[in-house]
Ligand SMILES: *[C@@H]1O[C@H](CO)[C@@H](O)[C@H](O)[C@H]1NC(C)=O
């Protein structure tokens with residue numbers, strides 16, 4: 001066609017009603033399609049000038065069309081990429097908000113833990129003077145272990161606490177008996193007497209009860225947030241089936257091929273999305289359970305007498321009470337140890353040093369959480385609760401979200417929308433949520449007997465995590481080894497593990513644990529040098545959690 005002819009055509013077409021229906025038999029001009037198609041980044045070569053008969057169309061309703069087979073395929077591919085992109089983007093926003101919750105909780109918790117440690121150091125230095133310098137390392141190690149535990153390290157909290165008391169006992173015992181030479185073996189023997197002699201009184205038991213509950217809960221919460229983020233990431237990447245690709249193409253781009261410049265009807269859009277996201281919607285129940293359980297755990301953190309802040313601030317006091325108890329009963333304890341382990345050798349000449357002068361200035365001053373601290377905790381808790389609550393419906397509201405105003409026609413124009421065939425009202429019913437409800441989905445043919453395996457696995461992950469949190473909520477430490485095995489089953493280690501499991505430290509269920517004071521010298525070799533587990537800086541761990549939450 002030469003230039004004047006094109007001009008002439010344009011002239012002839014200009015006055016014609018732009019919306020002349022193809023059904024009228026008049027072939028319309030494809031200029032709109034051209035600009036639309038090139039706007040999507042495709043080459044316009046090959047686009048017909050006017051509508052052609054559409055027998056070649058495989059997805060779109062046949063009839064006059066501006067789309068060639070190749071255009072139909074390109075648009076179909078585009079619709080898939082766009083749909084998958086939007087599902088991922090929406091998942092990323094959710095991951096991002098879970099990550100923000102993690103950050104805010106983690107920031108608070110670590111600060112609290114640091115404040116607790118500082119308070120122990122400060123008040124201990126004040127109350128016990130020189131003894132502090134000798135024991136500073138023991139305290140440091142305790143807090144390091146608590147931090148590692150919170151971060152998900154595979155260590156047994158009870159054993160870590162027992163280890164702490166045993167080492168503290170050794171230091172105090174040695175300091176009180178400087179006139180003797182006390183070798184490692186002797187001290188091991190002394191440590192074995194702790195269970196019966198209870199030099200620290202009730203303090204170890206009390207500390208264990210409160211701290212375990214809190215640390216197990218805090219750690220499980222962080223794990224819950226991480227697992228939730230991982231599930232979102234994996235599920236948001238599930239590729240579109242062929243059937244769904246067709247349905248999405250028909251929904252999004254067939255109106256263009258058909259020359260109908262209307263958005264799809266809202267219910268039509270939702271039925272397509274409900275069909276294509278049916279497996280995802282099956283996450284709903286377990287997702288809701290997990291978020292519910294996380295909310296329970298979070299809400300328990302600001303209880304008046306066993307809140308996170310109260311418990312963390314009480315650690316120094318309980319330790320101090322234990323120390324005072326031991327110092328008060330040192331003579332009896334020493335005598336009994338001498339009876340059980342034999343009289344130690346007197347140290348060489350001149351080294352008979354008087355007992356450490358005991359400064360008993362009363363218990364270490366009680367450090368109560370300040371009102372500002374409480375307010376911050378309350379904010380962390382209420383933010384987390386409300387954000388989690390908002391996200392509980394995510395999987396069943398996703399189809400509607402994806403059919404927002406940008407995509408689908410508003411309800412008001414239910415007669416003026418693309419219904420899959422032409423411009424007009426969409427009559428079929430709105431489908432329910434989940435795979436089983438798609439049996440009569442008019443838009444997507446789905447085999448409801450074949451659930452998506454990736455998504456089933458993620459549903460299992462949610463279940464496992466919920467159980468773990470429930471256990472944590474009830475104060476039970478769960479076997480971390482098993483827990484991380486569950487998780488790695490899905491192809492990802494959950495937390496960076498900074499050290500291999502220690503011999504004999506593999507977490508065991510509560511009932512067959514060693515008793516509070518069961519002291520295992522075998523372990524000592526490994527555990528005494530806590531400092532030698534060169535643990536990567538917490539920022540590294542932090543980054544790895546961050547990386548998990550943000551993986552795409
Ligand atoms: C559409 O995608 C399929 C599968 O990825 C590919 O083989 C085909 O070449 C694509 N077609 C067009 C026209 O881009």
Ligand SMILES: *[C@@H]1O[C@H](CO)[C@@H](O)[C@H](O)[C@H]1NC(C)=O
Nearest residue numbers: 107110111113114537538539
């Ligand atoms: C808390 O203490 C640890 C170890 O002492 C330190 O690495 C970290 O930076 C501290 N964090 C905050 C927020 O104070």
